[in-house]
Amino acid sequence: MNVIARRILPPVLLGIVVLAAWQILVTALAIPQIVLPSPAAILAETLAYIPVLFSAALVTGWNALVGLVVGSLLGIGFALVAASIRVFDELTTPLVAALAVIPIVALAPVLYTMYGADVQSARQAVAGISVFVPVFLNTLRGLRQTRPVHRDLMRAYAATRWQAMRTVTLPTARPFIFTGLRIASSLSVIAALVAEYFGGPRGGLGTFITASVAGSDYARAWSYVLASIVLGLLFYLAALAVETLAVRHRPA
Amino acid sequence: MSEHTTATAIAEHSAGPAAALTTPTREGSGRARRLLMGLLGVLAVGVLWEAYKFLGPDDGVVVAGVRILPRTTDIAMPHLWDMAIRMTEPVTRAEGADLLWVATAKAAAFSLGVAALSWVIGVTVGLALALLMQRLRTAESAILPWVVLSQTVPLIALAPLVRNWGSKLSLGPISWENWMSVAVIASYLAFFPVAVGALRGLKSPDAIHADLLRSYAASWWQTLIRLRLPASVPYLLPALRLAAANAVIGTVVAEVSIGLRGGIGRMILEFAQSAAGDPPKSWAPIFGAICLGLLAAGAVALLGLALRRYRRGEEPA
Amino acid sequence: ACTVDDGGDDGTGSGATGGGDDGELTQVRLQLQWLTQGQFAGYFAAQDQGYFADEGLEVEIVESGGDIVPQDALVNGDVDYAIAWVPKVLGSIEQGANITNIAQIFERSGTLQVSMADSGIETIADFEGRRIGSWGFGNEWEIFAALSQEDLTVDDIELVTQGFDMLGFLSGDIEAAQAMTYNEYAQVLETLNPDTGELYQPEDLNVIDYNEVGSAMLQDAIWADTERLANEDGFAETTVAFLRAVIRGWVYARDNPAETATIVTSAGSTLGESHQLWMTNETNRLIWPSTNGIGLVDQATWDNTVDMALQTQNETGSTLITTAPPDTALDMQYIEQALEDVEAEGLDVMGADFQPIEVELVEGGN
């Protein structure tokens, strides 16, 4: 009850106000569809195209998911190695920094050539690379949060490396890993979608956005954008849910 | 969506202030060593590239119908030396054409300019939002979810719209230019980490500090200047670095989308035309983009150096 | 003499008023549908040769990029004229764009579907079950139209989005790639064939020409705002003047392909020399020889494109347009007037004896 009043109501109200203002603006100033479609028009378009939206979201979502899973696994794995082998960390620091600043638009064409333009792999790779960076950085940071007193304790218990990793290092890093995953979740959707602009099989949200825009069908383009927002949100919420399940008790 | 989790997301991502766990012995010899190791790392990737290109099958490694490792043809993976040599040759045979690396540097400089402006806009907007959210709890709960949601919008889809709307604007004598659209799109990416990071930073002072200032009957403004802003620096700097990277990425994407002439994005578009016949050429803008991003991140690192008084107790990065 | 705008302008774009006889040049903005390149050779030639200035026009040529929709820039009032493909604009018109095709510059479609000689793809019917490339951005409609002629649907092929390059095709990921005669086809011919160690030769490729298939749609046309044509004082005259200069430009390009290619390159294109020349030459072939005079399209050809747009479905089941465009969508009076004017000067607007030149492509197009 209280949570609804404090957490849910304000953003929903703000959203409604903004949408209403948008609708009124478009109606009152008779702004043509081609300049700015009204929320009502977008909604109508969305409702009319639900099956298409759904199948497109499925294509993009699947790529994002594969990228998310593979990128996260690689990110966590590399972070584990970097945390335990200092040389590896030093070797990879500039590479990760570089990876973090490569625009998808530059990467996508290259990856399409390397992996093939007829399969979804290149898109999944694009998503995976965008996921890798935040997951790697957060995990690495998390793995370095081990408190000295815990490290001492493990040493005092003559715990093996693996035991220390399992009982102290990983659990300490866990919230950080999930933070990385949360960021990565919606990022993976955007990356997979943007990658569609540069080639690959048709059928995803990205290709349909471009197709609609090319015909000035902005209401439909927006309905695809809307679907991609919903998809991104779903990914985010799923990451949040996994986090809540995995970190049942979040130490203050 | 939980307030805590959303608010922490980016700031944590971007390495909030680390505990005062300084290991002083590490630092002194570190700098030169890190540089050397970094170079070695880059070298290692180069060796890996060539080694895989040499050993790997032309059609890549395909497992169960999925290509796990890339193709190794000259088109897919040009030799590094070919890329390097191509860099020193003119862009085209046309008279007066720049050398490729010169053209790339020029394009990078152009994009950097736009990105810098986007960064400034993004940081300003992000800070303003953070202040608003810090000041008013209702504003925070109303805005923050939308701020998070804003980042699920594929900005590439917005680019043509922004250009369309921008062209409707004319601010007195100043007319809307395409590079402004690019800046708007890039700042849309840049504002997010700042808003979230700054909010976290502004809320970072211990309760005891807030109490102290309250006991001094300090005004909100005094508290902001003396306490909240300085305390937020360790959160802000990683956010600024992220914003810089995002500004660069956003600039390049928007340049591609809008076709703004002069920058790296445009170069990607143009060189794609000869990607098949002249594969090493299309790598130039990629290296340009990387240098650009690293340069931007480096600039923020300098800023961090200037603000190091506010980062005491942070683990040296 | 030759300025290409990189996008910036005064934002109003509606400066094109009045004739050119008061000594002051009339500002005109022309929106291209892609980067500066030989595809738009005629406009750059007109600019360079001072044909626009002769008509009292100061023309600014505005490039576009990946996602810029020229007809939207026109509708927004950013520019006075825009170059765009007819099928794409038909969609925009249905969405409320009130614009008119004032000159159908390209008479033929430049779109090919290119496949390797050994791929066995020689007709549209062979598309079935194959990986067929298209850029998207509305360039896919010709494929859809061709498919429906063969009673195929999108579901019978595997449609792959092509990037800005032909690498997907060359790597074999795309079995039949969309290619403009003037651009992507040349990109392939500028690439070393790993089997022969030499550049790809036309014999190495199967080419399906949509003009021959019968599903070709009208491409580069010049569009203007219907409202302004009808109501704005002097705009009609400006339009005719503009078209006169454009015609002269294209005639110049036809007669001087090499010079024109150089003009385009110095206007800021980074395309290689041989590629630029190839593009200029091939573009000429889409215009010349002209049946009715450059820019003039007969109603039947137009209706043909409209009919395809009405009938062809894409993979989401929607057609490009659901109702026929208003009659104002095509208005040939300005080009007719312009043709008449320049023909009076003795200009050859038919190019009946046009002969394309031989262009030798070099690796990378450089």
Add this chain to the structure above:
Amino acid sequence: MSTIETTAPPERAGAGAPAVAVTGLDKTFTTSDGPTQALKGIDLEVAAGEFVSLIGPSGCGKSTLLRIIADLERPTTGEVRVFGTSAPQARLDQAYGIAFQQAGLLGWRTVAANVELPLELHGVGRAARRARSTELLELVGLSDFAARFPDQLSGGMQQRVAIARALAERPRLLLMDEPFGALDEMTRERMQTELARISAETGAAVVFVTHSISEAAFLSDRVVVMSPRPGRITTTVTTGLGPVGERTDALREDPRFFEAVTAVREGLHAGSAGVAGTGGGSGGTGAAT
């Protein structure tokens, strides 16, 4: 350490009134688990210049009471007057100085700048600020550290800076929440002696929260013993060890001091008997009021 001249503050309104007068104070926190009563029926008067310690088991509401006096927390019911004015007014008037359990220094300010913070906020000029901080750092024995940053100081030194800061504006009332909790015993005893002297010299009243029985006994005119939650005042022990300003280290080995300690301990154990598992210890004398 030399004795530093800490002049008494100029007379202000309500000088005749007690430093602190708390009547019928209740405090209930509403948390997500429901309401928690932290304080119940607190009546407390601290005379001007008096040194009063609050002692009691953890969670009994000592800090809460202090915070209410400082107007950092609002009472649920009851009244708080500081030098005759309301608590909010007293805060605006800067009638008190405050020091917390944690030092709470600003990490980006030098030690001197930390001490000067309240002066800076209230518009005191640079030279006057510098003079005052020099004086105060000498008082707490950190003159050599004026230009250092807090993270270069031990926890104990940080706490001493915090105390200097609390004294910056020559308040007539000092509110201190376990300020010596982080100090080692020797420094702690030294600081206690200093604080006794300072409070006497400045004539400031002190409300001092502590966990340490001996600290409370050594420093206070009166020790207020509180019961576990909901915090009530169960006993008030008047130490009777003479003027606070005259207490020196010798007192620590004085039998009267042991008596006072024992009295406070008894009071504590009696107050929490039946709540915690352990009963009170064996007998002892003490001047319980």
Add this chain to the structure above:
Amino acid sequence: MSTIETTAPPERAGAGAPAVAVTGLDKTFTTSDGPTQALKGIDLEVAAGEFVSLIGPSGCGKSTLLRIIADLERPTTGEVRVFGTSAPQARLDQAYGIAFQQAGLLGWRTVAANVELPLELHGVGRAARRARSTELLELVGLSDFAARFPDQLSGGMQQRVAIARALAERPRLLLMDEPFGALDEMTRERMQTELARISAETGAAVVFVTHSISEAAFLSDRVVVMSPRPGRITTTVTTGLGPVGERTDALREDPRFFEAVTAVREGLHAGSAGVAGTGGGSGGTGAAT
């Protein structure tokens, strides 16, 4: 609180040897500012079953000495033997239990699971672990909190869990670094009494670092007083208050206890005279060895 049966550990090798024997120990840390000598010429022997406290000003090296005994830090020169074996061997043998200044609980484990941690790491079965943690939590008075998480506990309670954890494997040597520093006085006194009993019952030797003079005096057979940096042992005070296991709250009001306190204080002040500004206090009796 009921008395819990804490059986003595089975005999192990080197049972006749002293629990701790430190000879000629120096410790120098190399930092970026150059070397810091933390300890100098430390000789210390702790007999099996003996309770020895280390006291001294902050930074004098108490923790360092303890950490060297625990093999968490290597000595620069000198030798450390624990029950006749080397310190590293003793660590591998789990010859000691340890508790730190900070509780250092794992926030994602329940209280019981925290106590069971060392047992789990050393392969003790689930049932045996549960039985032991139940026993220990009763010992420290936290039976009701077994299923809670550390952040739901007060700082004092957390420290009690840490002590229970240190006792989990029935070590014959307990190393404790200010384990009661965070507890309030009452709980602290109670825990002291408990610790005295436990150490006697288990027969474990204890090396106990503290800042509190009274705590050291109350708990120890011997109090080792250290000087400021570089840490040296300046005095050893034998409290002479009888067997540690028989010390109860009554002792706190016993004149013999005050004497021991005074002796330790004198030792401390003497040890740091000339270093800190304050000289030793006035006279008093104490059994300084």
